[in-house]
Amino acid sequence: MARYKTLADVSVSLGSGEATSRALVDAALSAISDPAGQGAKTFIRRNDARARAMADASDLMRSVGQVRSPLEGVAISVKDLFDLAGEVTTAGSIANRDAAPAAADAPVVQALARAGAVITGTTNMSEFAFSGLGLNPHYGTPLNAYDRVTGRIPGGSSSGAAVSVTDGMAVAAIGTDTGGSIRIPAALCGLTGFKPTARRVSRDAVLPLSTSLDSIGPIAASVACCAVIDGIISGETDRGIRAMPLAGLRLAVPQTVVLNDMDDHVAATFAASLSLLSKGGAQIIEIDVPEFAQLAAINSKGGLIAAEAWHWHRSLLESRGDTYDQRVRGRILRGRDISAADYLDVLQARTAWQKGVNDKLAGFDAVLMPTVPMIAPAAAELDVDDQVFFATNGLMLRNPTMINFLDGCALSVPCHGASSAPVGLMIAGGPMTDAKILSVGLAIEQALTVRTTEQ
Template identity: 45%
Template sequence: MALSGTIAQIQKALASGDVSSVDLISSAFSEIEREDGDGDEIFVRTFKNAAITQAAASDAMRKMGVPQGPLAGIPISVKDLFDVEGAPTTAGSAAYASVAEPAKRDATVMARLRAAGAIFLGHTNMTEFAYSGLGINPHFGTPLNVWDRHIGRVPGGSSSGAALSVMSNMAVAAIGSDTGGSVRIPAAFNRLYGFKPTTGRHPMDGVFPLSTTLDTVGPLARSMHCCRILDHVMAGLPVPEPDIRPISGLRFGILETIALDGLDMDVAGAFVRALETISRAGARLERIKIDALYNFEEISSLGSIAGPEAFHKHRDFIIAHGRQIDPRVLSRLEASADVTAADYIEMLALRQDMIERSHLATRSFDAILMPTVAIVPPEVKPLLASDALYTEANYKVLRNTALINNLGRPAATIPVGLKGGAPVGLMVVGEQGADAHVQDIAESLDEVLMPKRD
C-alpha cells in the first residue's frame, strides 16, 4: 500500500486488516531505497531494522486485540534535529556528524510519539543547523521540490527532507521544527499541511537548538487532522475530535502590514481566489493594519533574535569546525557575533511590544489570514551561483512565517494553489494558546477551499 493516505485513512485500513504495519514499512523503504529515487537526499540515515521490528509488534498486538495508541503502526519521518535513542543527531551538518554520539534517550516529543505507537523511519535531511528557509544542503544534497522538477526548485526549509518524505510516499507524516517558518515553508512549497504551535507548547529537551526564544516543533502531513493528532500527542494531550463548523459568520482579519508586500503573481492570485471563496461561504473579511508589526523590520535590521542566540549556543563548535560548515549558514552565524548585548536586549523589548500591541488589534477576530510564503519556490541553480540572490530569496521566503514566530502565535498552513499550478499556502494565525482553535478553523476553511483547489 502506498503511503498516500491520511493517518485516519490508514488507521481504518489497519483496523480492517486491509493492510498491516509491516506492509506500510515495506512500502516506505521500497520508495526510500529506489535506485532512481531521491531517498539518499531525503534521508540522512534510516532506522529500518528497528522499524520492521516495531511494525511486527504492532501488528501482533492488533491481532490480539491489545489497545494501542492513536499512531499505532503509523510510519513517520523525523527531522535530523530530534534525538532518537541509539542514533546520532547531526542537524544536517557533516561536521557535526563527525563528532556526534548516539543519543542515550529519545527527545521527550519523540518518546511521546513512540508511546502513541508511531514508527520512526529515519532522520530527514535539512538546512544545516536549521538556519535557512530554502532547504539547500551542500553536504547531503538538496532534495528537489515536487513541482517543476525539470527546472529544479528549492524544497523549502529548513525541514526539506521532512516535506519530501511525505510527498514522495516515503512516510505518512513528518516531524519538523519551526523557528522562522521551517515547518510551514516546506509544507506550503510542497502542497502539504503544516502546523506551528504556540511557543512553549512542546518540551524542547532532546531537540538540537537554534533559538531558545523562537524554537518550536511541528508536523507536516496530508491533512490538518493529521497535524492535529501529531501536535496533541507531542504536547502530551488527548487528541480532540475536530470541531469543523460552517465558516458563515466567522470574522477573519486580512493582514495588510508587511504580509502582502511584494507577492509573486501566482501567490497573489491564489490568495485572492481563496479569500473570494471564503467570503462567498459567508465569512466576514476585514483588512487590518498593525503598525506594531513594523517592529519586526527593526528587529531584522538589528540582526534578528535567532542569530545571536544560535551563535552563542554553537560558537565553540563554529570556531573549531567553521571550515566544514555550509558557507551561507556560517556567514549568517558569524555576522551574529557582532550583535551587541544592547541590541539583543532591544530586540527582545521590540518583540514583547509587538506581541502585546498586536494582540489588542486582533483579539476580536476568529483568525488572521495571510499568504504563508510571499513567493513561489525559486530555482536552485541561480541561488547556488549568487550569494546576493540567495540572501534575497531567503528573506522573502522567511518573512511572513518569521513574523508569526516573533509573535509566538500558533499558525497553520493549508494548500490553496490550483492543481497543476504553483504551490501556494494560506496561513491561518490565532492568538497565543489557541492551538486547537487554529486547527479547527484551518480544517473548516480547508473543506470550503478544497473543491476549488482540486
C-alpha cells in the same frame, strides 16, 4: 481534499486488514531506497531494522485488539535535529558528526513511539535549520515533487520532512519551525503544516537554533492529521478538535508588509481563496498592522536567532567552522557582534511589539495571509548566486516569522488548484490559541476543497 494519504486513510487500511504496518513500512523503506527517487537526499539517518521491529510490534498489538492511537503502525519521519538513542544528531551538518551518540530518544520521539508510530529515520534539512530554502551542500537538496524537471526547492529548513511525505517515505513528518521551517516546505510542496505555540511541545533533546523561537510540529496531508499529531506530541490527546462553522468567522487579512512582492500566481490564488471563504459566509476584514513594518528594524542586527545561535555554536565554530555551509556560518557569526544590551533591547521590543499585534488581532477568529509570496523557485540559481539566495530566503521567511516573533501558532494549508503550482494559505493566531486555529483550519480546509481538487 488531500492528494496524499491521510492518517485516516491509513488507519482504515490497517483496521480492515487490507494492509499491515509491516507491509506499509516496507513500502516506505523501499521508496527511500529507490535509486531513481529522492530518498538518498531526503534521509540522513535511516532506521530500517528498528522501523521493521516497530511495525511488527504494532501488527502484534493490533492482532489482539490494542490500538494505541491513530498513529498505530504509521510510518513517521523526524527531522535530523531530534535525538535518537545511540545515534549522533547531525542537524544536516558534518561539523558535529563526531559528537557523542544520544543517550536516549528525544521526548517527542518517545511520545510518537508510545502512540504506536513507526520512525523510519531522520530527514535532511538546511544545515542547523538556518534557512527557509532547504538547500544543503553536504547531503544534497531533495527536490520538490511539484516540478522535478525544473528542479525546484522543497523549502526549508524542514526540506526532507516535506519530501518524505510527498514521496511516500512517510505518512507524516515532524519538523521544527523557528521562522517558518514547517510552514514554508508545507506551502511549497502542497502539504499542510502546523507550527504550535512553542511552549506546548517539549524541545528537550532537540538541537536548538533559537531557544526563544523554536517550535515543533507536523507536516502531513491534512489539518486533521496535524491536529492528531500535535495532540500526541504535546500530550493533549483529549481535546476533540472539531471544525468551526465557516459562516460568521471573523478573519483578519493584514495589509501591512505581508501582501508585498507576491508573484502573480500566489496573488491570484490568495484572492480566489478569500473570495471562496467569503461566499461561504466568513467575514474577510482587511486591517492594518503597523507593527509588521517594524519587525525588520527590530531584528536589524540579527535578532534573537543570531544571538542565540551564536551562543550554541561559538565553540563548534572555533574548532570546525571551515566545515559549515558558509552561508549558515556567516549568519551565525552576526550574533558575535550582538551585545548583551542589544539582546535585551530586542527582548524589550518584542514584548511591546507582541502587545501591539495582539491588540490589533483581538476580536478575530484568525489571521490570514499567504504563507510565502512566491512559488518554489529553481534550486540552480540559488546554489550559485549569494545575492539571489539571501533575497529569496528573506522573502520566504518574512510572513511566517511574524508568528514566531508573536509566540503564536499557525497552519499552512494548500489553497491552489490541483493542476497548478502549490500555494499555502497561512491561518494564524496568538499565543495558546492552538485549538481554535486548528478548528478554524478544519473549516477553511473544507471550504477550499472545491478549489484544491478541481482539474
